[in-house]
Amino acid sequence: MLFKLFNTRFLGAGYGLFASQDIEPSYPLFTIPAKALLNSLTLEPLYPQSQNLSCTQIITLHLSLNRPVNHVSADVHFGPYISVLPENFDAHPFTWIWKAKHHSKPGNDLELGLLKSLPPRITQKLEQMCTTCGKDKAAIEEYMVLFYCLLFELRQPLDISAELSSRAKNIHAQLLLRRLLMGLVKWYIFEHIAWLNQLERILSNFANHALEVPTVYPQPTRGEIWNTGPSTKRKYGEDFTLLAPSTQATKPQDELYLKYGSHSNSTLFTEYGFVLARTDSEIEVVDLVEDLFEKRGAVGTWMKEVLTGEGYWGDWTLHLSPEPAHPSYRLITALRLYHCVPVEFVAECDDLERFIQEWRNVIYGVAMAVSDENERLWKITLGQICQTMILNSQKGADHIRLLREEGAMSLPAGVLFCIETLWEEENEVGKAVIKSLDNNVEF
Secondary structure, three states: OHHHEEEEEEOOOEEEEEEOOOEOOOOEEEEEOHHHOOOHHHHHHHOOOOOOOOHHHHHHHHHHHOOOEOOEOOOOOOHHHHOOOOOOOOOOHHHHHHHHHHOOOOOOHHHHHHHHOOOHHHHHHHHHHHHHHHHHHHHHHHHHHHOHHHHHOOOOHHHHHHHHHHHHOOHHHHHHHHHHHHHHOOOOOOOOOHHHOOOOOOOOOOOOEEOOOOEOEEOOOHHHHHOOOOOOOOOOOOOEEEEOOOOOOEOOOOEEEEEOOOOOHHHHHHHHOOOOOOOOOEEEOHHHHHHHHHOOHHHHHHHHHHHHHHOOOOOOEEEOOOOOOEEOHHHHHHHHHHOOOOOOOOOOOOOHHHHHHHHHHHHOOOOOOOOHHHHHHHHHHHHHHHHHHHHHHHHHHHHHHHHHHOOHHHOOOOHHHHHHHHHHHHHHHHHHHHHHHHOOOOO
16 A cells, blocks of 8 residues: 555655555555554553553653664664654743753743743643643652563662663653654544544654645544444454545645644644644633632632532633634633622622522523623623733733844744744734624624
C-alpha cells in the first residue's frame, strides 16, 4: 500500500504526505498491527502490577524510562516511535507555568512575561493541567519506587537511588510530552473511541493536518460498527488501518491530510501549544462568571451548590458560530440563577429556595423564562462580561507589543502569534455578542 505514497519535508512545517499515483476513495493506505501501537494495552504486559496506573501514567512512565538520547531511543519495543519526539518544549505554555511553580529557578524573564501576557481563561486551564500533572507525577514516582528493580534491571543496589532520582526528574517533561503527542507528532486517531482508552498517537511525523479539506481517516473498528467494547479475544485491541479520503479520488501529487479534532483555540494552545486562524471561535468565560458568584458571598456559594447539583456549574462559553454570536445555554442558565436572588441578600438563609422555583421550572422544561425582568438583568450582565473581555483583550494586545519591543522575537516562530490570536478572539467574540444583544437576538 505504501508504494502509493511519499512524503516531503517543509521548512518550519514538518512533513507532508503525498500520493505518488491515483488512489481511489477509501482505499486502505496502510495497516499497523495492534501490538505495534504504543498504548496502555501494549504497555501493560511490560510493567508488573501496573493496573492502578492510568493510561496517561503508564505511557508517561514508558516514555520517561526510554527517553531518546541524541534523537535515538534504545527501547526495543517502540524505539522508532519515541525517537521522533522533540527533546524540549520551551515554546509550550505548560513549560512556562510548570517551571514557575515547581522549579527553584522559575524560568527566565521572557517566560514569566509570556505567562503574564496570557488571557486569564488560558492561565486557568494551565493551572488545572498543573494540578493533574502533579497527581500523575506522584503516582508514577510511587510506582517507580516500588518496582525499580524490575524497571531498571540493575544489579548494584547502591546505584539504584541515584538512577531513580535522575529518571524521576524527567517525569514532568514526559507528562507534558504525553499531552502534546497529537499536536507535536502530528497524528490524529479517532478520539471518540472510548474503549481504546487514549490510544497513543506516536506513529510517525509524516503528514500535515487540516480542518475541512478531504482528509484520511481510520477504518471503523468492529467495536465502532457494532457499538460494543473491545473483544476479550484481542489482547491488544484491533489493528489500525488508515483509509484514503472518502469524498473524492486522490490524484498524483495531491497532499493527504490528517484531521484535527474539534477543539477550541484555548484547548489547542494549552494542550498542544498552537492555535488556528478560524471564524467559529469559542471563548470560555469561566473565570469572569466565577468572579460574579464569589462577590455574592455566602449567597454566591449557595448558588454555586445549586448549579453544581443541577449540572450547570462551569464550562460557560460564548460562540461566534453558528450566527448570530451567542452565549451557551449553560451560561444563560447560570446568569438566570444569578439574578433570581435579589442582590441585597448577602447571607444564606433558609428561604432562599423560594427565589429559584421559577428557575427550576425553566431548566426542567416547564417554563421558557424566569420572568421578563430576569431576562433583562442577565442580558445586562452578559453585556458587562463582554465589555470586560474587550477591555482585557486591548490590554493583552498592548502587553504583546511590549514583549516584542523587549526581544521576545527570540522565541520560536508563532508563540506571540498564538497569544495575539487568543486575545483577538476574545475581542471579536465580545463585540459580536454585544451586537447580538443590541439587535435583541433571542438566544
